[in-house]
Amino acid sequence: MKRDPSMAPRPSRATPFDWMPVWLIAPAGIIMAGLLVYPIVRGITLSFFNTRLLRYSEGQFIGLANYVALGSDPAFWNSVSVTFTYGLATMLCTYGLGLGFALLLNREIPGRGFIRTLFIMPWAIPEVVAVMIFVWMLDAQYGVINYALVEAGILSAPAAWLTSAGLAMPALVLVTSWQQFPFAMLILLAGLQTIPDEQYEAAMMDGAGVFRRFIHVTLPGLRAVNVILILILILNSFRRVTMIYAMTGGGPARATETLSILTYNVAFQYQRIGYAAAVGAVLLVILLCFSLAYFFLIARRSEAP
Numbered sequence: 001m002k003r004d005p006s007m008a009p010r011p012s013r014a015t016p017f018d019w020m021p022v023w024l025i026a027p028a029g030i031i032m033a034g035l036l037v038y039p040i041v042r043g044i045t046l047s048f049f050n051t052r053l054l055r056y057s058e059g060q061f062i063g064l065a066n067y068v069a070l071g072s073d074p075a076f077w078n079s080v081s082v083t084f085t086y087g088l089a090t091m092l093c094t095y096g097l098g099l100g101f102a103l104l105l106n107r108e109i110p111g112r113g114f115i116r117t118l119f120i121m122p123w124a125i126p127e128v129v130a131v132m133i134f135v136w137m138l139d140a141q142y143g144v145i146n147y148a149l150v151e152a153g154i155l156s157a158p159a160a161w162l163t164s165a166g167l168a169m170p171a172l173v174l175v176t177s178w179q180q181f182p183f184a185m186l187i188l189l190a191g192l193q194t195i196p197d198e199q200y201e202a203a204m205m206d207g208a209g210v211f212r213r214f215i216h217v218t219l220p221g222l223r224a225v226n227v228i229l230i231l232i233l234i235l236n237s238f239r240r241v242t243m244i245y246a247m248t249g250g251g252p253a254r255a256t257e258t259l260s261i262l263t264y265n266v267a268f269q270y271q272r273i274g275y276a277a278a279v280g281a282v283l284l285v286i287l288l289c290f291s292l293a294y295f296f297l298i299a300r301r302s303e304a305p
Helices: 020-046 063-072 074-106 111-123 127-137 144-151 166-190 197-205 210-221 223-238 244-249 259-268 273-303
Strands: none
Touching: 020 273, 063 111, 063 244, 063 273, 074 166, 074 223, 074 259, 074 273, 111 166, 127 166, 127 244, 166 197, 166 210, 166 244, 197 210, 210 223, 223 273, 244 259
């Protein structure tokens, strides 16, 4: 039996590559490269030069000297410690407030929609405006917070919240947490609403109380949300500049000088652009590590069955 030649398999032709999507996104890609990639590369390049702000064109190549100087700079290591302290404290307070209010708003309470809108207002207020309000409220002589604490008998005398090295960091964490907790609340509230009611009903039938239901049902149900939220809060605290600079400027006595604030102060107050670029490069590496962890966890979450 002869085989019909028309039934023989034909060699497949490679599908030509469609360049149209590439041409459509090319303008946006070029703009993003100019606004993001070039400044990063330029900043890293400057870290290898001894460049001054007012003598920018006279910078000399010094290799890794700026990075070597960072290793013996007490101000740098103080800023590293302050950055991690501020990031951890802000994350814990913001998450705690957000979780507490999310649990409250997840219940059927009168006026829940209005309360949600009211709680979002701190997040909607610009950081500078929020800082100016709290600077007045925390004033050692005329602040309403000192007045309330003294009248309640908690303090015997007004406290210098923003000019005391021991109180500036707690005050900064307080203001940051107040301004950022609505974001955490919204994320956690969305996570709470994905937990099936059947799990709570089964736990109640097994005799689990409120605390045991929170430990064995609520927290496991928020595991994926918690990981992403905590990473976002840490990243935001590490790169925050506006609120810290407007409130304390990194003082007093460098008590609130994070790496971001140190970079700004070294560049524009001490006019050491190259050294500031080295500090910024170290901060970039730290943020990159957290960002890689973030995307790695996102990838694992998307691949999970």
